[in-house]
Amino acid sequence: TQLLEQSPQFLSIQEGENLTVYCNSSSVFSSLQWYRQEPGEGPVLLVTVVTGGEVKKLKRLTFQFGDARKDSSLHITAAQPGDTGLYLCAGARLSDTSGSRLTFGEGTQLTVNP
Amino acid sequence: KAGVTQTPRYLIKTRGQQVTLSCSPISGHRSVSWYQQTPGQGLQFLFEYFSETQRNKGNFPGRFSGRQFSNSRSEMNVSTLELGDSALYLCASSARTVGYGYTFGSGTRLTVV
Numbered sequence: 639t640q641l642l643e644q645s646p647q648f649l650s651i652q653e654g655e656n657l658t659v660y661c662n663s664s665s666v667f668s669s670l671q672w673y674r675q676e677p678g679e680g681p682v683l684l685v686t687v688v689t690g691g692e693v694k695k696l697k698r699l700t701f702q703f704g705d706a707r708k709d710s711s712l713h714i715t716a717a718q719p720g721d722t723g724l725y726l727c728a729g730a731r732l733s734d735t736s737g738s739r740l741t742f743g744e745g746t747q748l749t750v751n752p
Numbered sequence: 753k754a755g756v757t758q759t760p761r762y763l764i765k766t767r768g769q770q771v772t773l774s775c776s777p778i779s780g781h782r783s784v785s786w787y788q789q790t791p792g793q794g795l796q797f798l799f800e801y802f803s804e805t806q807r808n809k810g811n812f813p814g815r816f817s818g819r820q821f822s823n824s825r826s827e828m829n830v831s832t833l834e835l836g837d838s839a840l841y842l843c844a845s846s847a848r849t850v851g852y853g854y855t856f857g858s859g860t861r862l863t864v865v
Binding site for chain 1: 785800
């Protein structure tokens with residue numbers, strides 16, 4: 639079973655602070671995806687990283703895929719209350735023979751206080 | 753374009769009953785996956801359907817089954833419901849290419865009493 643370890647599980651910070659969420663695995667994935675989920679709703683895709691060492695920026699969010707494609711990080715600069723939510727990393731495996739599936743980390747519940 | 757539509761949004765069922773959940777993927781997407789989300793286990797993969805065939809299955813008992821129709825719409829069925837089946841059931845639609853993300857529906861909240 640491929641597992642994704644996500645840390646920290648909970649994070650409560652003040653508006654304007656920076657934070658980093660980590661996602662680690664012993665397995666290689668076709669791609670690694672980050673989602674954000676609001677209560678009672680499905681996860682919403684933030685970014686997909688495919689190439690080892692890849693860095694993607696989405697406004698104040700920076701995503702990095704490890705060189706070996708086994709780990710990833712999400713860094714948020716100057717966090718705002720609107721960033722509050724559950725952040726999920728997910729490793730994607732795609733195979734013609736075994737189909738496709740996402741393996742999710744446990745999630746990081748982020749609270750940004752005004 | 754329309755997103756992923758899941759119906760119903762909420763369901764309350766009694767132990768021992770069965771339930772059918774429905775998912776309409778994004779137009780043009782032929783891959784539909786189902787996930788179960790609970791506070792204790794997080795998001796767990798149930799199965800994936802592509803072109804009406806189950807291509808991948810997670811570690812769930814045979815009480816959990818699904819199917820996909822020629823228009824890519826998918827249904828998931830759970831028979832002989834147990835209290836532990838209470839969860840948010842999420843459907844995800846994908847173009848099924850490397851680097852392409854998944855679009856999730858809002859989910860069906862199933863409560864078994």
